[in-house]
Amino acid sequence: LSPSNGTASTALTNYLDTQYFGEIIIGSPAQMFNVVFDTGSANLWVPSQSCSPLYTACFTHNRYDASKSLTHIHNGTGFSIQYASGNVRGFLSEDIVMVGGIPVVQVFAEATALPAVPFIFAKFDGVLGMGYPDMAIDGITPVFDRIMSQDVLKEQVFSVYYSRDPQRIPGGQLLLGGTESKYYTGTFNYVHTKGEGNVSVGMETLFCTEGCTAMIDTGSSFITGPASSVSVLMRTIGAVELAEGEYTVNCDLVMSLPIVAFHLGGQAYPLTQEDYILRSTYISVIVTVSPLTALDIPPPTGPVWILGANFIARYYTKFDRRNNRIGFAQAV
Numbered sequence: 001l002s003p004s005n006g007t008a009s010t011a012l013t014n015y016l017d018t019q020y021f022g023e024i025i026i027g028s029p030a031q032m033f034n035v036v037f038d039t040g041s042a043n044l045w046v047p048s049q050s051c052s053p054l055y056t057a058c059f060t061h062n063r064y065d066a067s068k069s070l071t072h073i074h075n076g077t078g079f080s081i082q083y084a085s086g087n088v089r090g091f092l093s094e095d096i097v098m099v100g101g102i103p104v105v106q107v108f109a110e111a112t113a114l115p116a117v118p119f120i121f122a123k124f125d126g127v128l129g130m131g132y133p134d135m136a137i138d139g140i141t142p143v144f145d146r147i148m149s150q151d152v153l154k155e156q157v158f159s160v161y162y163s164r165d166p167q168r169i170p171g172g173q174l175l176l177g178g179t180e181s182k183y184y185t186g187t188f189n190y191v192h193t194k195g196e197g198n199v200s201v202g203m204e205t206l207f208c209t210e211g212c213t214a215m216i217d218t219g220s221s222f223i224t225g226p227a228s229s230v231s232v233l234m235r236t237i238g239a240v241e242l243a244e245g246e247y248t249v250n251c252d253l254v255m256s257l258p259i260v261a262f263h264l265g266g267q268a269y270p271l272t273q274e275d276y277i278l279r280s281t282y283i284s285v286i287v288t289v290s291p292l293t294a295l296d297i298p299p300p301t302g303p304v305w306i307l308g309a310n311f312i313a314r315y316y317t318k319f320d321r322r323n324n325r326i327g328f329a330q331a332v
């Protein structure tokens, strides 16, 4: 925490433009964990020392050992969080958590059952939810809310920078309490949380004309949209569906791909071809647009567009909890 200006910075690692994570400390003496700072959830969980090593995903990641922390407080309440491919299950514990040098006494989950898919592919150990308290399982006050109530931050905001260049150090930044001017240009345009938006391709608004909700999810790698809308979008750009919800276009068509723009809060946020395609290295003739896939999320949350890392890498994002709005500026 730099006392001078009431902000706290955490450098993020960029793994293949698809995973961005930073270090936190839990317990005394310090136990270090790499976590995704995830606006798509609101709980903190890390693998537990009591996770059976039969769970490969536990075996290959850092695990919290309550017996080695002098500041550990027992809780024991059951915990389960649902992901697309399976549940993370465990129990609650309490200890000192340090984020960007700010200490909070935090209730978090020790994971004792960690599904191999997707977590054996995770370069991070756990997830630190940065979402609103109403998303928090077991009604636990999220980390950022506990930091805000300490009145140590200049502003009740946090900002996220995701670098697009894997060689660039740091690969990203989480800044609590403000924005980092070196990571964006121009001014912020704001959209109110729970706001409406729509999606246009080229000059025409294809669907969601009556507006549909979008979620900015710092913990997701890609952009997903309702299957019906994504298929309309893909047909428009001439992509063909190979796998379920995954589309490909031919390489030499890339330059003719239209701009896909997300309209949020009356402002257009265009993505160029490079933002929404991923060149598949092994088949030189086909380009996959996998950063844009179909995912139908059931009501009441869905239908919803989820804008993940490849959107945030283009638009530096300020989560303004004081005014319940999200600001976007051109990322550098």
Ligand SMILES: CCN(C(=O)c1cnc(C)nc1NCc1ccco1)[C@H]1CCCNC1
Pocket (backbone or CB within 6 Å): 018, 019, 020, 021, 036, 038, 039, 040, 041, 083, 118, 119, 121, 122, 123, 127, 217, 218, 219, 220, 221, 222, 308, 309
């Ligand atoms: C963290 C769980 N998430 C992932 O999409 C996810 C899963 N599995 C792996 C291996 N990585 C993931 N995200 C990597 C990443 C880091 C930053 C950007 O994307 C999502 C689940 C829904 C809420 N939001 C988060």
